[in-house]
Amino acid sequence: MQVKLNDLSRSSEELTAKIQAAVIGVVDSGWYVHGHQHERFEHEFARWCGLEHAIGVASGTDAIELALRALGCGPGDRVATVANAGGYATLAALAVGCFPVFVDIDQRLNMCPDDLARVLRSCPEIKVVVVTHLYGQLAQIDAIQNVVRTAGIKLVEDCAQAHGASLNGRLAGSFSDAGCFSFYPTKNLGGMGDGGAVVTADVGVADRLRRLRQYGWGRRYHVELSGGRNSRLDEIQAAILRIKLPHVHRWNTERRRIAERYHEAASGTNLLFPSRGGAEDYVAHLCVARHPDRDTFRDRLLQRGIATDIHFPILDVQHASLNLQQRSLPMAEQACREIVTLPCFPGMQPDEVDYVCEAIRECGV
Numbered sequence: 001m002q003v004k005l006n007d008l009s010r011s012s013e014e015l016t017a018k019i020q021a022a023v024i025g026v027v028d029s030g031w032y033v034h035g036h037q038h039e040r041f042e043h044e045f046a047r048w049c050g051l052e053h054a055i056g057v058a059s060g061t062d063a064i065e066l067a068l069r070a071l072g073c074g075p076g077d078r079v080a081t082v083a084n085a086g087g088y089a090t091l092a093a094l095a096v097g098c099f100p101v102f103v104d105i106d107q108r109l110n111m112c113p114d115d116l117a118r119v120l121r122s123c124p125e126i127k128v129v130v131v132t133h134l135y136g137q138l139a140q141i142d143a144i145q146n147v148v149r150t151a152g153i154k155l156v157e158d159c160a161q162a163h164g165a166s167l168n169g170r171l172a173g174s175f176s177d178a179g180c181f182s183f184y185p186t187k188n189l190g191g192m193g194d195g196g197a198v199v200t201a202d203v204g205v206a207d208r209l210r211r212l213r214q215y216g217w218g219r220r221y222h223v224e225l226s227g228g229r230n231s232r233l234d235e236i237q238a239a240i241l242r243i244k245l246p247h248v249h250r251w252n253t254e255r256r257r258i259a260e261r262y263h264e265a266a267s268g269t270n271l272l273f274p275s276r277g278g279a280e281d282y283v284a285h286l287c288v289a290r291h292p293d294r295d296t297f298r299d300r301l302l303q304r305g306i307a308t309d310i311h312f313p314i315l316d317v318q319h320a321s322l323n324l325q326q327r328s329l330p331m332a333e334q335a336c337r338e339i340v341t342l343p344c345f346p347g348m349q350p351d352e353v354d355y356v357c358e359a360i361r362e363c364g365v
């Protein structure tokens, strides 16, 4: 048997007819950017997140960059984030001209609140913290909110891997000044191209974001805010996302069940899963475990036809091209050597899941 890491056609299949009709509807409408579909999607996505405002943008990285600008960041400011989350927040901060300052991670593989407190004490110039809910697992958001509030600075959530993850009924994106989402095709809510959004309860932030995403215009052709550029979510993507949105919680449940099966199969082996919080604070965007001899484990799965990957193989601080000077991050460095991503996606068949479980039991030792 061959098991792929992901197969997007499995979850799209059930919606193909609806998506085709919606795309044709946009084609026939003669209106392709910032029209009815986009307006409806912004409204529906904001409500889904339990918030007042959603601002569509062109990608998840743009969402973070524009959120930083909307919160007042500019050249020379410092932004705290983690180094193990794929580099997106770091690149967004650099695009604004900010210096990233890295915080080590906890047992969830997310930002460690205690280390954040230490970093904020030693670097009082930090203006914004970007916390990533990595792999679909909410960070220890209560503790991080407390640390950020005490410091009197702003908090941004990177929710690009955490659509629908919740704690006490509150969804990812609603714990901060600005929640940033990507709708890249592989995400828990994904379009058929690029897309992103920022959600917020703050009308001032929402207003600045609406201008920043379109050249800084207030009135058409009048640049009323500096730092703006072109970052729009198009009508076709918005129409597709509207069709998929009502299915995200069900798909998340499917993902979570697969991850739970792997977790059970790993008991008594050397494959360890990151710690979790509540029942629904994990949406299994990626099913990531740790193994002390990760490369051998991956080879053995590959021999059985099971694809795996590493998210992510390099810490932000290790990109020579970015020339970032940093403190050491022992927890992130160790995790980077041990992490492995297992196949986990909506529409994965029971026999495929069984096959991976068997491989975990036999190769995880």
Ligand SMILES: *Cc1c(COP(=O)(O)O)cnc(C)c1O
Residues within 6 Å of the ligand: 058, 059, 060, 061, 062, 085, 086, 088, 089, 132, 134, 158, 160, 161, 182, 183, 184, 194, 195, 196
């Ligand atoms: C995918 C991703 C992004 C970036 O989204 P794009 O739409 O590809 O720009 C940002 N942060 C995280 C954690 C991601 O996984």
